[in-house]
Amino acid sequence: xxxxxQLLVITHLSQLITLVTGxxxxxxxxxxxxxxxxxxxxxxTHGKNIxxxxxxxxxxxxxxxxxxxxxxxxxxxxxxxxxxSVIFPIVNAIRASRGETPTYPLSLNFIS
Numbered sequence: 001x002x003x004x005x006q007l008l009v010i011t012h013l014s015q016l017i018t019l020v021t022g023x024x025x026x027x028x029x030x031x032x033x034x035x036x037x038x039x040x041x042x043x044x045t046h047g048k049n050i051x052x053x054x055x056x057x058x059x060x061x062x063x064x065x066x067x068x069x070x071x072x073x074x075x076x077x078x079x080x081x082x083x084x085s086v087i088f089p090i091v092n093a094i095r096a097s098r099g100e101t102p103t104y105p106l107s108l109n110f111i112s
Contacts, residue, residue, distance in 0.1 A: 001041045012093035026054040048111045053104035
């Protein structure tokens with residue numbers, strides 16, 4: 001296995017493709033993780049954290065939909081999730097460039 005912090009950074013930042021295309025925040029990191037997890041050191045750990053975070057965001061967004069009817073709490077939830085989904089990939093890309101393990105808040109453990 002090879003050490004490739006740049007690819008780890010790209011994998012974290014690939015979640016932000018949604019800001020450009022409107023979709024792909026789960027697909028692009030998933031493809032990078034599946035194709036490189038055997039070749040790049042720490043890609044498996046980083047990839048699992050990213051996929052768990054993206055799946056958790058999808059679940060939380062689904063929970064926010066019915067909460068819109070309850071005094072607009074769902075709209076507040078969407079705003080908070082939007083901010084979290086932009087800030088934490090950037091923070092964890094910086095951590096990955098330093099060789100640290102990423103941590104995503106509110107992340108459910110779908111893939112262990």
